[in-house]
Amino acid sequence: MKHDNNLKVGSFFAGLGGICLAFKQAGFELAWSNEIDKAACKTYRANFDHLLIEGDICDLSPNDSRLKHVDVITGGFPCQAFSIAGYRKGFEDERGTLFFKMLAFIDKFKPKALFFENVRNLKSHNNGKTYAKIKSELEKRGYVVTERVLDTCEYSQLPQHRERFYIVCFKNKKKAQWFEEHGWPHKIDQKKRLAFDNIVDPVADDVHYFDRYPWYYNIAIKEVDDPKAFYQWRRVYCRKNKNGVCPTLTANMGGGGHNVPLVMDSKGLRRLTPQECLRLQGIDDKKFVFPEDVSMGARYKQVGNAVSVPVVRSIAKNILRILTEE
Numbered sequence: 318m319k320h321d322n323n324l325k326v327g328s329f330f331a332g333l334g335g336i337c338l339a340f341k342q343a344g345f346e347l348a349w350s351n352e353i354d355k356a357a358c359k360t361y362r363a364n365f366d367h368l369l370i371e372g373d374i375c376d377l378s379p380n381d382s383r384l385k386h387v388d389v390i391t392g393g394f395p396c397q398a399f400s401i402a403g404y405r406k407g408f409e410d411e412r413g414t415l416f417f418k419m420l421a422f423i424d425k426f427k428p429k430a431l432f433f434e435n436v437r438n439l440k441s442h443n444n445g446k447t448y449a450k451i452k453s454e455l456e457k458r459g460y461v462v463t464e465r466v467l468d469t470c471e472y473s474q475l476p477q478h479r480e481r482f483y484i485v486c487f488k489n490k491k492k493a494q495w496f497e498e499h500g501w502p503h504k505i506d507q508k509k510r511l512a513f514d515n516i517v518d519p520v521a522d523d524v525h526y527f528d529r530y531p532w533y534y535n536i537a538i539k540e541v542d543d544p545k546a547f548y549q550w551r552r553v554y555c556r557k558n559k560n561g562v563c564p565t566l567t568a569n570m571g572g573g574g575h576n577v578p579l580v581m582d583s584k585g586l587r588r589l590t591p592q593e594c595l596r597l598q599g600i601d602d603k604k605f606v607f608p609e610d611v612s613m614g615a616r617y618k619q620v621g622n623a624v625s626v627p628v629v630r631s632i633a634k635n636i637l638r639i640l641t642e643e
């Protein structure tokens with residue numbers, strides 16, 4: 318089988334670049350990306366050197382001369398409108414309609430393959446009608462659409478519970494069939510999962526501890542006694558997560574108050590650091606850079622919004638494999 322390293326990717330809703338990193342690691346070349354959030358763009362630029370167009374996808378034209386031809390388009394489109402934690406408004410919500418903004422670019426470049434990632438709830442949202450509409454728009458354009466819900470802790474060594482809906486489409490029916498049968502990741506042996514100590518540092522900077530907030534600390538401390546476990550702060554109580562797996566990292570976990578992953582170490586009760594969150598997404602925190610002027614809150618938001626890189630990388634490797642097969 319011949320591998321062509323020059324297949325090019327265009328990426329929408331790039332965030333800090335989780336999907337981009339996975340496609341790059343799989344062997345694709347990143348051609349261009351688009352992202353609206355200033356802080357996410359700063360982080361992205363500190364880690365990638367190809368073209369990043371900062372701005373609203375709605376203001377970007379498919380005929381923009383900066384956008385060179387690509388073989389694959391990716392989009393981890395905004396998920397708030399579909400997530401259970403959000404308002405479930407779907408396409409009534411502006412963020413839910415952003416998926417359709419990608420169609421004009423798909424029409425222009427006619428990529429060989431497409432990759433999208435979203436929350437699990439997209440699949441069942443509005444009794445499946447939302448996804449049916451997405452799928453029919455892609456099929457209208459000649460794509461064969463395949464999809465899976467994958468939980469990070471089952472399909473990679475990462476100890477994070479993160480169920481996400483992945484959509485992979487091919488123009489070529491045979492390649493789509495191959496991908497459907499062989500391309501999706503397989504469940505890993507649970508014994509191979511990374512241990513708590515591979516993710517969590519023995520202690521962290523003082524800013525991450527809750528002893529500055531007695532009200533917060535007092536409620537949680539009663540329930541947190543295992544120094545080798547991930548806990549989840551659920552507004553009025555703390556829940557220990559089973560099997561050494563961390564609850565889903567979210568965009569607002571840095572703020573505190575709801576669905577915040579916590580750990581207890583020798584200095585006290587604390588939230589995870591952004592570095593530990595990077596590790597839980599399979600991003601090498603020794604190589605990945607947050608610029609100094611990107612705030613702590615923005616760092617948590619960017620990592621919580623990102624993808625689990627090893628899961629996407631294994632999908633991307635098989636997209637590359639089948640696209641480059643004679």
Ligand SMILES: C[S@@+](CC[C@H](N)C(=O)[O-])C[C@H]1O[C@@H](n2cnc3c(N)ncnc32)[C@H](O)[C@@H]1O
Pocket residue numbers: 330331332333334335336337351352353354357372373374375392393394395396415619622623624
């Ligand atoms: C779920 S995150 C995607 C994260 C990315 N997949 C990753 O792996 O890091 C969605 C991103 O879409 C961006 N976004 C939201 N509205 C946008 C718009 N109108 N135009 C461009 N980007 C937008 C957000 O700022 C956010 O970074």
